[in-house]
Amino acid sequence: xxxxxxxxxxxxxxxxxxxxxxxxxxxxxxxxxxxxxxxxxxxxxxxxxxxxxxxxxxxxxxxxxxxxxxxxxxxxxxxxxxxxxxxxxxxxxxxxxxxxxxxxxxxxxxxxxxxxxxxxxxxxxxxxxxxxxxxxxxxxxxxxxxxxxxxxxxxxxxxxxxxxxxxxxxxxxxxxxxxxxxxxxxxxxxxxxxxxxxxxxxxxxxxxxxxxxxxxxxxxxxxxxxxxxxxxxxxxxxxxxxxxxxxxxxxxxxxxxxxxxxxxxxxxxxxxxxxxxxxxx
Amino acid sequence: xxxxxxxxxxxxxxxxxxxxxxxxxxxxxxxxxxxxxxxxxxxxxxxxxxxxxxxxxxxxxxxxxxxxxxxxxxxxxxxxxxxxxxxxxxxxxxxxxxxxxxxxxxxxxxxxxxxxxxxxxxxxxxxxxxxxxxxxxxxxxxxxxxxxxxxxxxxxxxxxxxxxxxxxxxxxxxxxxxxxxxxxxxxxxxxxxxxxxxxxxxxxxxxxxxxxxxxxxxxxxxxxxxxxxxxxxxxxxxxxxxxxxxxxxxxxxxxxxxxxxxxxxxxxxxxxxxxxxxxxxxxxxxxxxxxxxxxxxxxxxxxxxxxxxxx
Numbered sequence: 001x002x003x004x005x006x007x008x009x010x011x012x013x014x015x016x017x018x019x020x021x022x023x024x025x026x027x028x029x030x031x032x033x034x035x036x037x038x039x040x041x042x043x044x045x046x047x048x049x050x051x052x053x054x055x056x057x058x059x060x061x062x063x064x065x066x067x068x069x070x071x072x073x074x075x076x077x078x079x080x081x082x083x084x085x086x087x088x089x090x091x092x093x094x095x096x097x098x099x100x101x102x103x104x105x106x107x108x109x110x111x112x113x114x115x116x117x118x119x120x121x122x123x124x125x126x127x128x129x130x131x132x133x134x135x136x137x138x139x140x141x142x143x144x145x146x147x148x149x150x151x152x153x154x155x156x157x158x159x160x161x162x163x164x165x166x167x168x169x170x171x172x173x174x175x176x177x178x179x180x181x182x183x184x185x186x187x188x189x190x191x192x193x194x195x196x197x198x199x200x201x202x203x204x205x206x207x208x209x210x211x212x213x214x215x216x217x218x219x220x221x222x223x224x225x226x227x228x229x230x231x232x233x234x235x236x237x238x239x240x241x242x243x244x245x246x247x248x249x250x251x252x253x254x255x256x257x258x259x260x261x262x263x264x265x266x267x268x269x270x271x272x273x274x275x276x277x278x279x280x281x
Numbered sequence: 282x283x284x285x286x287x288x289x290x291x292x293x294x295x296x297x298x299x300x301x302x303x304x305x306x307x308x309x310x311x312x313x314x315x316x317x318x319x320x321x322x323x324x325x326x327x328x329x330x331x332x333x334x335x336x337x338x339x340x341x342x343x344x345x346x347x348x349x350x351x352x353x354x355x356x357x358x359x360x361x362x363x364x365x366x367x368x369x370x371x372x373x374x375x376x377x378x379x380x381x382x383x384x385x386x387x388x389x390x391x392x393x394x395x396x397x398x399x400x401x402x403x404x405x406x407x408x409x410x411x412x413x414x415x416x417x418x419x420x421x422x423x424x425x426x427x428x429x430x431x432x433x434x435x436x437x438x439x440x441x442x443x444x445x446x447x448x449x450x451x452x453x454x455x456x457x458x459x460x461x462x463x464x465x466x467x468x469x470x471x472x473x474x475x476x477x478x479x480x481x482x483x484x485x486x487x488x489x490x491x492x493x494x495x496x497x498x499x500x501x502x503x504x505x506x507x508x509x510x511x512x513x514x515x516x517x518x519x520x521x522x523x524x525x526x527x528x529x530x531x532x533x534x535x536x537x538x539x540x541x542x543x544x545x546x547x548x549x550x551x552x553x554x555x556x557x558x559x560x561x562x563x564x565x566x567x568x569x570x571x572x573x574x575x576x577x578x579x580x581x582x583x584x585x586x587x588x589x590x591x592x
Contacts, residue, residue, distance in 0.1 A: 014421070021421040032424065039425035060451045117288030127524035128570050129531045131439075132544070132563045135551035140307075140357060214437040215532075222439075222535060223551055230440065235536065238443040250440045257435035 002053030006046060013042030062244040070244040071251060077233070078252055084229040086256055088145035089217035093152025094209060101157045102202070105164035106190070119165055126158040134220040143224045152216040156209035160202070167201025168194050200275050203268040210260040214253060300361060305350045306336045307358035312349040313339065321346070359560055367561040384541075387565050393542040394530050395569060397458055401465025402526040406519070408466060409473025416474075417481040417507075427478075434471045438464060438529065443536040457533075457541075465529025469522040476518025480511025513590060516581035523573045531566060543569075 017035050020026055026034075044064050050056070051063040058066055071078065108114045134151050141147035171194055179189050221231025230249050237246040313323050313331060324342045325331050331339060340347060351360050359367075371387040382389050412430065415422040446460045454460070484506050492502050534544025543562045550558035 017425055018421050021424050035421070035424035036428035040429065060448060113288050114292075116285045117290075117292035120285060120289055121292055124571065127521075127574050128567050129528040131528065131532060131535070132547050132559075132566055134535075135547060135559055136556070138551075139556065211435055211437060215439050218437055218439045219532065219535065223548075234440055234443055238447055238536075243444070243447070246444060250436070250444065253440040254432070254436040257437055258432055261431075261435040 002049055006049045009042065009045050009049065013038055059241050059243055062247055066244050067247040067251060071248040074245060074248060078248060080228050081230045081233050082252060084145065085217050085231060089148030090152055090213040093149035094156055094213040097153040097156035098160050098206065098209065101160035102164055105161050109165055109168045115165060122158050122162045126162055130155050131215060131219045135223045138220060138223045143226055148217045148220040151220040152213045155212040155216040159208045160205040163201045163205030164198060167198025170201060171197045199272045203264060203272065207261060207264045210264055211257060214257050297361065304358050304360050305347050308350040308353055308356045309336050309340055311353060311357065312346065313343060316346055316349060355554060355556060359557055363557060364560045364564060367557040368564060371561055387561060390541060390543050390546050391565050391569060397461040397530045398465060398526045400458060400462035401529055402469055402523055404462055405466035405469030405522060405526060406473050409470040410477060412474045413477030413481060416478050430471060430474055438467050439532050442532055446536060461530050461533035464533040465526040468529035469526040472518045472521040472525060476514045477511055480514030481507045484510045512588060513585060520574050520577050523577055524570055527570050527573060
């Protein structure tokens with residue numbers, strides 16, 4: 001019985017999407033939001049049907065409905081964890097790392113020797129599994145948010161540094177020559193031409209760093225934390241089989257990650273509205 | 282490359298010097314505690330008295346003991362020499378003794394991590410390629426999959442990692458290779474997907490029109506135009522992808538319970554308070570990342586040269 005429901009839900013969801021995607025009558029704005037939304041809802045309903053149909057134990061995989069009710073019931077716990085991990089750990093680390101990377105990039109950029117020496121090393125470091133330094137940072141800075149912020153600083157530093165340095169080089173000869181004919185000083189050059197031109201690159205780095213920040217803050221909690229925080233709750237929840245609470249935390253992490261990324265995209269659209277990738281198609 | 286070698290060496294050398302200088306202040310309090318226990322005369326004499334004194338002042342007051350910072354068994358920051366020794370002890374020396382596959386050898390743990398990275402990479406690249414092809418050819422897939430692919434990357438995978446491990450063990454997969462491969466595929470499919478969508482769409486309309494006038498089939502358009510055009514994009518994404526796959530594998534090895542792999546060595550080093558083991562595993566992981574990315578870079582050069590596109 002549930003197999004039939006499963007298949008028919010899938011066919012209905014997919015069918016609506018095919019009609020929506022290929023119809024020329026639907027407004028493109030509505031289509032671009034509606035189609036992925038229907039796809040996501042379909043997957044959630046299918047998940048619910050599988051769990052109910054096979055009567056999967058909630059210890060293995062809780063149904064979305066159970067996750068949502070757990071979420072509603074434990075908002076206070078989730079809020080405490082959110083403040084500890086995201087507000088104290090991830091966002092502070094993100095800000096420190098981003099500001100440091102930005103200013104160091106500007107300093108490096110003044111010297112071609114430093115650029116040639118540091119850029120390849122920075123590139124190499126952004127490919128490294130830096131999350132591994134988490135236990136060392138916990139050892140250095142203690143269990144509270146400071147160690148989490150430290151891991152986040154190291155993780156977000158290199159992608160932002162590399163992107164900013166590359167962005168500062170993104171002007172072309174014609175633009176630089178024009179500034180020269182205006183007798184522009186170094187700072188006029190920097191603020192009026194090169195920093196604006198670097199913005200798309202910088203935002204690219206910031207976007208990559210948003211996910212890094214959350215990963216760093218959560219992983220560092222696996223190595224010791226006060227008795228709150230998303231990583232703490234996830235690792236203890238898995239141990240004590242509170243799987244629905246773990247999924248509620250994952251749900252929070254997903255929303256935070258998406259919002260954080262969305263915030264950067266919004267900032268990018270506001271600041272680099274002139275760039276080709278942001279123009280109305 | 283040669284032009285950059287000198288600045289890179291200078292920068293590396295300065296990092297090395299900063300590291301060595303930093304060892305003394307980082308370890309000095311631990312060193313003083315140890316000296317105190319050995320009945321050496323340190324000032325101030327007891328640990329509680331020293332707690333609120335700044336390290337710099339302590340170093341002035343006990344300057345003859347600074348050397349002790351460089352010889353601790355459990356330092357907060359080990360010296361480069363200690364790390365190098367630890368790496369040699371757990372790789373080369375064990376290999377010479379014929380114990381390269383012992384559970385204490387980092388060659389063994391590195392191999393475990395490398396194997397999972399390859400599985401995850403293969404899985405992630407396949408998913409990325411299939412996703413990219415369906416996105417380029419089917420409008421529905423483009424509209425429904427692409428936003429979710431982006432959202433999937435904003436979800437911190439580490440939150441999911443312990444769940445994936447629990448789930449797969451409940452289903453009856455006791456082997457940790459499968460969950461590790463899933464986690465690393467999750468991180469590595471995205472750059473491949475995005476790069477290949479760009480690559481497969483990179484032929485210009487006039488080129489596609491030309492093939493249409495030749496009455497080329499869809500298969501021909503794909504294999505003779507779209508796929509070759511996407512190769513430069515593919516290699517760039519593969520470089521990002523393999524680094525992401527390694528990160529994923531190590532993250533998959535970090536949550537409690539893992540025994541094998543570099544991530545597990547880091548975890549065990551943390552639990553048993555042996556910082557040297559953590560540092561050695563980190564350096565081996567960095568080495569692996571470097572080797573993997575460089576290998577793909579070389580493959581990229583060779584392939585693009587064969588195709589007549591200089592990298």
